[in-house]
Structures are given as C-alpha cells and as structure tokens.
Amino acid sequence: MGIEGIGARVARKEDKRFITGKGRYTDDMSVPGMKHAAFVRSPHAHAVIKGIDTSEAKKMPGVIGVLAGAEMKTDGIGSLICGWMIHSKDGSPMNMGDWRPLADTKVRYVGDAVAIVVADTKAQARDAAEAVKVDYEVLPAVTSAVDALKPGAPQIHDNAPGNQIYDWEIGDLDAVDKAIASAAHVTTLDIVNNRLVPNAMEPRAALGVYDEAEDHYTCWTTSQNPHVARLVMSAFYNVAPENKLRVIAPDVGGGFGSKIYIYPEEITCLWASKKTGVPVKWVADRTESFLTDAHGRDHVTTIKMAFDADNKITALKADTIANLGAYMSLFSSVVPTYLHAILYSGQYVIPAIHCNMRTAYTNTVPVDAYRGAGRPETTYALERVVETAARELGVSPAELRRKNFIREWPYQTPVILQYDSGDYEASLDAAMKAADYDGFPERKAEAESRGKKRGIGMSCYIEACGIAPSQAIGSLGAGVGLWESAEIRVNAVGTVEILTGSHSHGQGHETTFAQLVSDRFGVPIDSVSVVHGDTDKVQMGMGTYGSRSGPVGMSAVVKALDKVEKKAKMIAAHLLEADESDIVIENGQVKVAGTDKALGWHEVALNAYTAHNLPADMEPGLKETAFFDPANFSFPAGCHICEVEVDPDTGRVEIVQFVASDDFGNIINPMIVEGQVHGGLAQGIGQALLENASYDPETGQLLTASYMDYTMPRADDLPSYHVSNTVTPSPLNPLGIKGCGEAGAIGSPPALINAITDAIGNNNLNMPATPQRVWAAINAA
Ligand code: MCN
Numbered sequence: 001m002g003i004e005g006i007g008a009r010v011a012r013k014e015d016k017r018f019i020t021g022k023g024r025y026t027d028d029m030s031v032p033g034m035k036h037a038a039f040v041r042s043p044h045a046h047a048v049i050k051g052i053d054t055s056e057a058k059k060m061p062g063v064i065g066v067l068a069g070a071e072m073k074t075d076g077i078g079s080l081i082c083g084w085m086i087h088s089k090d091g092s093p094m095n096m097g098d099w100r101p102l103a104d105t106k107v108r109y110v111g112d113a114v115a116i117v118v119a120d121t122k123a124q125a126r127d128a129a130e131a132v133k134v135d136y137e138v139l140p141a142v143t144s145a146v147d148a149l150k151p152g153a154p155q156i157h158d159n160a161p162g163n164q165i166y167d168w169e170i171g172d173l174d175a176v177d178k179a180i181a182s183a184a185h186v187t188t189l190d191i192v193n194n195r196l197v198p199n200a201m202e203p204r205a206a207l208g209v210y211d212e213a214e215d216h217y218t219c220w221t222t223s224q225n226p227h228v229a230r231l232v233m234s235a236f237y238n239v240a241p242e243n244k245l246r247v248i249a250p251d252v253g254g255g256f257g258s259k260i261y262i263y264p265e266e267i268t269c270l271w272a273s274k275k276t277g278v279p280v281k282w283v284a285d286r287t288e289s290f291l292t293d294a295h296g297r298d299h300v301t302t303i304k305m306a307f308d309a310d311n312k313i314t315a316l317k318a319d320t321i322a323n324l325g326a327y328m329s330l331f332s333s334v335v336p337t338y339l340h341a342i343l344y345s346g347q348y349v350i351p352a353i354h355c356n357m358r359t360a361y362t363n364t365v366p367v368d369a370y371r372g373a374g375r376p377e378t379t380y381a382l383e384r385v386v387e388t389a390a391r392e393l394g395v396s397p398a399e400l401r402r403k404n405f406i407r408e409w410p411y412q413t414p415v416i417l418q419y420d421s422g423d424y425e426a427s428l429d430a431a432m433k434a435a436d437y438d439g440f441p442e443r444k445a446e447a448e449s450r451g452k453k454r455g456i457g458m459s460c461y462i463e464a465c466g467i468a469p470s471q472a473i474g475s476l477g478a479g480v481g482l483w484e485s486a487e488i489r490v491n492a493v494g495t496v497e498i499l500t501g502s503h504s505h506g507q508g509h510e511t512t513f514a515q516l517v518s519d520r521f522g523v524p525i526d527s528v529s530v531v532h533g534d535t536d537k538v539q540m541g542m543g544t545y546g547s548r549s550g551p552v553g554m555s556a557v558v559k560a561l562d563k564v565e566k567k568a569k570m571i572a573a574h575l576l577e578a579d580e581s582d583i584v585i586e587n588g589q590v591k592v593a594g595t596d597k598a599l600g601w602h603e604v605a606l607n608a609y610t611a612h613n614l615p616a617d618m619e620p621g622l623k624e625t626a627f628f629d630p631a632n633f634s635f636p637a638g639c640h641i642c643e644v645e646v647d648p649d650t651g652r653v654e655i656v657q658f659v660a661s662d663d664f665g666n667i668i669n670p671m672i673v674e675g676q677v678h679g680g681l682a683q684g685i686g687q688a689l690l691e692n693a694s695y696d697p698e699t700g701q702l703l704t705a706s707y708m709d710y711t712m713p714r715a716d717d718l719p720s721y722h723v724s725n726t727v728t729p730s731p732l733n734p735l736g737i738k739g740c741g742e743a744g745a746i747g748s749p750p751a752l753i754n755a756i757t758d759a760i761g762n763n764n765l766n767m768p769a770t771p772q773r774v775w776a777a778i779n780a781a
Contacts, residue, residue: 005519006735009671013525014510023251026205026220027283034207035064037269037282038125040115040132041291042107045141045363045700046154049105049114049134057117057131062124065276066132067268068115069104077101077271078237080264082328085477086166086337094166097157097361099327101237101264101271107136108156108326109363110701111291113264118276122283141363141700145323146300148360156326156361163361165324166333170341170415171354179315179352183306187389193377194767195298195323195693196686197710198370202253203284204293208269212277216244221266223249223533224259224503225543228480230535232262232330239270249533252505256683257369258293259505260545261330265292290705295693296370298323299336303381305389313404315352316344318381322359325366332368333359338416338476339374339467339546345413346382347424347460347637348404353414363700369545371683371745375463380767383459383750388763397754398432401460409728417464419635420738422663424460426726431458431639431661434722440643453646453761453778454656457754461640461747464633465547465739483629484548485541486556488517488564490622492609494602495527501541502553503533506679507741508672509549513557515668516735520561521568521601522588539625547739550668551634555733559626567622568604574615575599575607634730634738638662640681640747642755651775653689653756655719660747662723665730665738673740677723680744686713687745688752692768711768 004010017023054066080099087093103112115132119125140154147153148163156163180186200222207220217240223229226247233239233247252259269280284292299322306315322336341355372379390397402425411419432438440456447454467473470481487499496517502509514528531537544553565585572590573580576597584593591598604622607613611620641659646652660677667673690711694703704710729736749767756774757763762781765773 004525005515006668008515008669010511010515010525010669012508012511012672013514014508025202025251025253026207026222029207029220029250031209031279034279034281035118035120036122036125037272037280038117038122038129039113039265040117040129040134042103042110042112042114044107044136044138045110046139046156047107047136048139049103049107050137051135052115053133054115056133057128060124060128060131062120063117063128064278065118065272066115066128067272067275069100069102072102072271073100073104075271076238077267080327081236082333083330083479084334086168086333088166089169094333095157095160095164096328097160101267109365111365112326113268116268116272118272118278118280143362143364143695143697143700145298145321145360145362148362149321149358156363160361165328165359165361167358168337169354169356172352172414173354175352176315176317176354180304180306180317183314184309185307185393186304187385187392188302188304189385189388191301191303191381191384192766193297193299193301193380194687196296196370196691197290197693198256198258198293198296199712200254200256200258203286203289204259204263204265205283206266206269207279207281208266208273209279210270210273217270218246218248219266219270220248220250222252222259223247224252224255224505224545226503226533226535227501227541228543229262229266233267237267239267247535249503252503255505256371257296257373257545260543261294261368263292287705290710291702292365294329294366294368295325296367297377298367299377301381303385305385307389307393311393311395311400311403313348313350316350318344318355320355320357322357323362323364323367324359325362325364327366329366329368332366335369335374340378342415342417343375343378343462343464344382344415347406347462349406351414364695371680372742373546375742376746376749379459379461379746380750383461384753387457387754397458398428398437402428418632419462420632420730420732421728422635422637423726423728424637427637427639427661427663428460430724430726431641431659434661434724435641435643435657435659437641447645451648453648453759454643455646455755455757455759456641456643457751457758458639458641459747459751459754462635462637463743463746464635465742466551466630466634467546467548468552468630468633470629480542481629482542483627484553484556485539485625485627486560487625488557488560488623490564490605490608492606494523494605496523497529497531498557499531499538500553500557501538501543502549503544505544507544507549507676508669512668512672513554516554516557516561520565521585523601547741550737550739551730551733552628552630554668554735554737555630556626556628558734559628560624563624563626564622567624570615570618571607572599572604575613630732632732634665634732636662636664636738636740636743638743638747640751642751644755644759646756646759646774648778651771651773651778653769653774655685657722658719659722660744661726662740662743663726663728663738664740666727666736667725668735668737674723676740677744678721680742681721681748682713682718683745684748685718685752688749688767688769690717690768
C-alpha cells in the first residue's frame with residue numbers, strides 16, 4: 001500500500017485550509033459590482049396571493065430591483081421538477097404539483113418565496129423585502145401527512161386530489177397476508193420517524209452573474225452536484241443552455257443531502273442578475289435555512305413481523321404514510337420508495353415482504369433525502385420490530401437476529417435488491433464482544449443499586465449505497481444516470497491531477513482520491529491534486545450523495561488510472577527496450593521487473609509530453625478519462641449496540657457506551673472512515689434523543705426554526721464511540737469497497753431506542769426520546 005496508498009491512515013490534506021479558516025465558500029466569493037439579495041417569503045402556510053405591491057420597496061435606499069413571480073413566468077423560467085417518476089399501484093403517474101421558483105398565485109408553506117429584492121447591501125435588501133406588500137387570502141393549513149390524506153383536509157394542489165402524491169406498493173401482499181394469518185406469532189408496532197432539519201454548518205448560498213457581452217451565466221452555489229444543477233437549470237428551468245451556464249460549487253460546508261437539490265434561490269439569483277444587470281448574491285441566515293432547506297424523514301408506519309413456531313421470520317408487512325411537504329423536491333419521490341421499501345429484508349431471510357407507501361402534500365417545507373435517505377426509516381422500523389419481537393417471544397434479541405440472518409451471497413431479496421456480499425454474524429459477534437454484551441446483567445444490577453435504569457439495545461442494519469445501474473434505475477423512473485466520471489491528467493513533471501464528477505463537502509475526497517494515485521504510481525499525495533465542483537473544469541459528473549463517491553466515483557478514477565498505467569508502461573517499455581508485460585511501477589519508478597533498468601515516474605511523464613521518442617503511432621500526452629456505471633448498489637452492513645442509563649426521576653438518558661461494528665468492504669483510509677461513522681452516529685443519536693422539526697398544526701408555523709427550539713447534539717451529549725470494521729469486499733467495483741458516509745445515521749437510532757425501552761420497560765416511546773417523553777413513559781409503564 002505504501003505510506004500514503006490504499007489502507008493508509010493519512011491525515012486529510014484539505015483540513016489545513018479548513019481548520020485555519022482559509023476555506024473558500026460561496027459567501028467568500030466576490031465579483032466587481034456585486035449586489036445583495038433578500039427574498040420576500042410567505043408568513044402563511046397556505047394562502048392565495050391576491051396581489052403584490054412592490055412600489056414602496058422599490059423606493060427604499062439602495063434598492064436596484066424588486067422582482068416577482070409573474071415576471072419570471074413571462075420570461076419563460078420553468079417550474080421546479082421532481083426527477084424520478086413513481087407510478088401508483090393503479091398505474092397512474094404521481095401527482096406533481098406546480099412549484100414556481102417565485103410563487104405567483106398561491107403559497108403553500110411558511111417560507112415559500114414570493115419575490116426577490118436586490119440592493120446595495122444585505123441590510124438594505126432585507127429592509128426593502130419587508131416593505132413589499134403581499135395581499136394574502138389565508139387558507140386553512142395541514143402539516144401532518146396522515147391528516148392531509150383525510151377527507152375534508154385543505155386541498156394543496158389542484159391536480160393532487162385529497163393531497164395524495166402516490167399510493168405505491170412493492171412485494172406480494174397475498175403471500176404476506178397468508179403468512180401472517182398462519183403465523184405462530186405476529187409482532188405489530190406503530191412507529192413515527194421524526195422529521196429532521198439537515199443543519200449543514202454552512203447555510204445555502206448562491207451568487208448569480210450574468211455576462212451580457214458573452215450572454216453567459218455563472219452560478220457559485222452550495223451544491224453537492226454542480227453538474228446536475230447545470231443540467232436541471234438548463235434542460236428544465238430554462239435559465240440558459242448548458243454551454244452558456246457555468247456552475248461552481250467551491251468549498252461547501254456540509255450538505256447531508258440538503259444541497260443535492262436545485263432550489264428556487266439559485267435560479268432566481270441567475271435570472272435576477274440578468275434582469276438587474278448586476279451580479280446577485282444571496283446567503284441564507286439560519287432561520288431561513290430551517291424554513292427552506294429540504295427536511296428529512298417524517299414517516300408514520302405500522303409494521304408487522306410474522307414468525308413460525310421455530311422463531312423464523314415468515315413475513316414482513318409495512319404500511320407507511322410519508323410527508324413530502326408542499327412541493328415535490330428533486331428526488332423526493334424515490335426516497336420513500338426505491339431507497340426505502342426495497343431494504344425491508346434487512347439482514348434477514350424473509351420469504352414474503354410487502355410495503356405500501358402513500359405520500360402526501362402538506363403545508364410544510366419539501367422533504368427529501370437527508371443522510372441515509374429512506375434507509376434510516378426502514379432500519380428504524382425493522383430493527384425496532386425485531387427487538388420488540390424478541391421481547392415478546394422471550395428470546396435474546398441477538399439470537400433471534402442470528403437465527404434469521406442471511407448466510408449466502410449474492411442474496412436475492414423478495415423486494416428487488418440482490419445483496420452483493422456480507423457476513424452479518426461477524427459484525428454481530430464483533431459488536432457483542434466489544435460491548436461485553438454478556439456482562440450486561442451485572443452492569444444493570446450495579447446501576448440499579450445506584451437507582452438508575454440501565455438498558456441495552458442493538459440494531460443490525462443493511463444499507464444500499466452507490467445507487468445503480470443507470471439502465472435499471474432508468475426503468476424504475478429515474479430521470480438521470482448514476483455513473484461517475486474521472487479524468488487523470490499526468491503533468492509533464494509527473495504531478496497528477498484527478499478531475500472527478502464527485503463533490504467533496506466534508507468527506508475528505510482530496511485525500512482519499514489522491515491515495516489511489518499514490519498507491520498506483522508511488523507519488524506522494526502532495527503531488528496529486530483533486531479538481532472538482534466546477535462544470536468548466538470537469539466535463540460531467542453526478543455528484544455526491546448516497547455514499548457513492550467511494551464505490552462509484554473512486555471506481556471511475558481506478559478505470560482512468562488503468563488506462564494511464566497502460567500507456568505509461570508502453571512508453572517505458574519503448575524507452576527501456578523491454579517488453580510491456582515486464583514493466584512494473586513501484587515507489588515512483590517504472591522498472592523492468594527483475595533488472596536494474598528503471599526510469600523515474602517523472603521521466604516517463606516528461607517523455608509523454610516531449611514526444612521525442614514515443615512508440616510508433618502513439619499520441620503524445622498522458623491523460624485519460626473513464627466513466628464507471630456499477631452493475632448494482634453495494635451493501636454496507638453492520639451491528640450497532642447501545643447501552644444507556646436512565647435517571648427515573650428526570651427521564652434523562654445517558655449513553656454509557658456505543659459500539660459500531662461496520663462492514664464497508666475494503667477501506668481506503670481508516671481514519672476518514674472512522675470520522676464518517678462518528679459524524680453519522682452523531683446525527684443518528686441527534687434524531688433519537690434530541691432533534692425534531694415541529695409545526696403548529698393549526699397555523700403551519702415552524703415552531704423549531706432556530707437553535708433555541710431545535711436541539712442539535714453537542715459534544716457532551718455524545719459518548720466516546722467504539723468503532724471497528726469487518727471486511728467483505730464488494731465484488732461489484734474494482735476497489736471492493738462499500739460506502740461509509742451514511743451508515744452511522746442509519747444504524748444508530750433503533751439501537752438507542754431499543755436500549756432506552758429496554759431500560760424503562762415500556763416499548764411505547766417515540767423519537768426524540770427527550771427527558772420529558774422518557775419520564776412520561778417510565779411513569780406510564
Ligand atoms: N471511504 C473509504 N473507504 C471505504 C468507503 C469510503 O476510505 N470503504 C472514504 C471515501 O473515499 C470518502 C469517504 O470515505 O473519502 C466517504 O465516502 P462514501 O461513503 O462513498 O460517501 P461520499 O463521499 O459519497 O459522501 C456522501 C455521504 C453522504 S450520502 C452524506 S449525507 C454525508 C456523508 O457522506 N454528508 C456529509 N458524510 C458527510 N460528511 C461531512 N463532513 N459532510 C457532509 O455533508
């Protein structure tokens with residue numbers, strides 16, 4: 001592997017600029033003549049716009065322009081779309097309501113953008129935004145998806161009767177119902193998966209610049225996928241043709257899914273720049289982020305698991321209503337369906353599975369993928385029901401899982417997915433050993449002697465990352481392909497640039513991608529640069545989400561490296577008068593194996609560019625491109641065990657240990673992988689204990705729109721984790737890796753709630769398990 005190659009625990013190159021405050025984010029960008037934007041946003045959850053009066057605002061100091069939705073429509077700017085078509089079980093297409101970047105006839109959630117004000121300063125823009133008079137006719141609102149689907153609920157979009165977006169199913173309902181009817185035992189659980197706000201450290205921002213001379217647009221934006229942003233803004237929103245639109249996502253301070261989507265603001269800043277003749281920058285403040293960043297989760301589920309007399313699972317049935325908010329965000333339709341329901345086999349052999357999924361419009365901000373995207377919801381329901389079943393059956397939760405584990409791979413589930421590889425028992429054993437699972441009764445007794453309630457819970461999760469292949473997802477309704485591209489440019493002095501369509505916004509790609517080159521050619525990672533996030537530099541890419549940059553993005557790099565290596569070997573063989581098959585590349589040298597004939601890597605590179613002595617017919621240069629479209633997802637899996645102590649007087653939960661044993665296939669950088677797991681666990685623990693986006697059911701106001709009311713986990717809420725890895729390489733990509741970026745957020749919530757409910761002896765507890773809820777549950781038990 002070499003000291004900086006695959007498997008090396010290399011410190012992150014990019015951290016030098018991040019921890020010294022030298023990162024360059026969208027808000028750091030400045031161009032001559034730049035002005036500032038503020039959005040006029042609806043204070044109402046649901047209202048008809050009867051009129052917009054901008055006359056006062058236009059007279060305010062520093063104001064350059066006040067633009068509203070009608071004008072945008074006249075200019076031909078398109079409505080926002082959802083890029084994945086789902087059909088209901090009756091064959092009808094999903095009901096996609098119209099989402100104007102600036103609402104012109106109706107607003108549908110608090111924060112819906114109505115107009116943009118451009119002014120000399122941010123403060124002037126905000127003052128003027130407050131002076132825009134919008135005449136609203138307020139309508140009744142509905143914020144819960146269950147209520148939105150009830151007869152008589154306020155109608156949000158005319159083309160979605162009863163607010164239903166789709167009523168979709170997967171699996172064999174008859175087989176499941178028969179298995180449940182003849183089961184020796186059935187466990188039923190009602191589950192709420194709480195709504196979350198992503199809360200990336202850097203709020204969303206956009207800088208739109210229209211260049212009249214070139215009739216060209218540039219957009220700096222906080223995006224996880226700038227190429228998709230350019231494609232969508234060009235092909236669907238009619239902002240500009242792709243060749244006239246450059247999208248740059250510079251350093252981005254976290255996204256967790258929320259920066260995948262193309263929001264109204266970046267489209268509007270670009271359009272406003274042309275209309276006003278000045279570059280237009282908008283940066284969200286934190287409350288604006290709470291109100292307008294796509295939220296995550298928000299499912300209500302009834303799940304049933306059936307067992308035979310030998311405690312083997314015979315069937316699983318899940319019935320869910322999911323809240324998709326006021327409009328369908330870019331990938332919102334796929335999250336509850338193909339990123340959720342098809343994971344219901346978990347780590348288990350389950351002969352019959354059925355999932356029904358109804359999705360609803362509500363007067364809340366759109367809901368889309370958030371770290372884990374659909375898989376945390378599945379895992380939570382599944383791992384809560386397995387643990388509950390073990391309690392009802394009076395058997396060990398670990399042994400019930402072990403009895404039902406899948407043991408042969410590839411494994412075809414009854415719900416589309418075929419798992420690539422795994423060893424679930426190895427993760428379970430490793431986690432149980434690390435947690436000293438068998439020693440728990442003693443610790444519980446000791447805690448009792450101190451008046452504390454101690455509980456232990458586990459979760460054996462599976463997740464699907466690197467969604468693929470393009471052809472298959474196309475047949476399931478996707479509007480894009482999910483391959484990735486890479487280009488390797490070896491410079492004449494032997495330094496290397498990797499151009500990738502992946503986007504790094506905290507995942508350490510500038511280090512791990514460079515490790516691949518170091519491993520292959522023996523060059524130090526400091527001689528390798530990773531170029532990403534700019535549509536003018538990288539030809540095309542699909543960006544970063546779904547833990548795909550490892551299995552998909554890095555695999556494209558490997559394919560391009562294969563081509564570079566082949567050409568470098570041909571050049572060296574020619575220069576060293578040897579056979580190409582005898583050439584090896586080691587420690588920065590290109591050698592004839594078993595001899596002392598060698599060239600430095602830089603000499604081969606230089607020769608490729610001087611082109612004075614290349615093999616006949618060879619083109620000069622050393623630069624190759626590749627696209628990688630995997631044959632399937634890869635399937636990380638693992639076991640998380642959580643042990644808690646609960647104070648019966650206050651309901652306060654203390655996590656006394658948290659163990660994660662994960663299988664991410666081969667690992668490129670163990671330190672970065674650990675960091676990814678730690679971050680994911682923090683978000684999972686946040687969901688389980690603290691976080692909740694809460695809307696007032698009557699008015700549709702977001703009650704948790706700042707850190708005063710929305711509790712993010714802080715360092716002292718989190719334990720010191722024990723993380724480790726088992727390894728079953730994925731056979732589906734050249735590195736044998738599986739993504740690690742979401743696993744922590746997927747596996748941890750059920751482990752925690754299983755532990756708390758074990759401690760308090762009451763299974764009736766919803767997330768977040770706040771002290772008040774836990775105290776009430778203790779007293780109800
Ligand atoms: N890696 C590795 N060995 C493996 C798998 C991955 O060394 N077997 C490395 C990769 O090379 C990469 C990192 O681990 O440097 C994460 O890789 P991967 O799991 O492929 O995830 P992505 O890079 O595609 O990142 C997306 C993922 C997702 S979906 C969310 S949400 C999330 C996450 O990453 N958002 C994050 N982690 C985040 N971390 C930060 N700091 N900020 C976010 O917004």
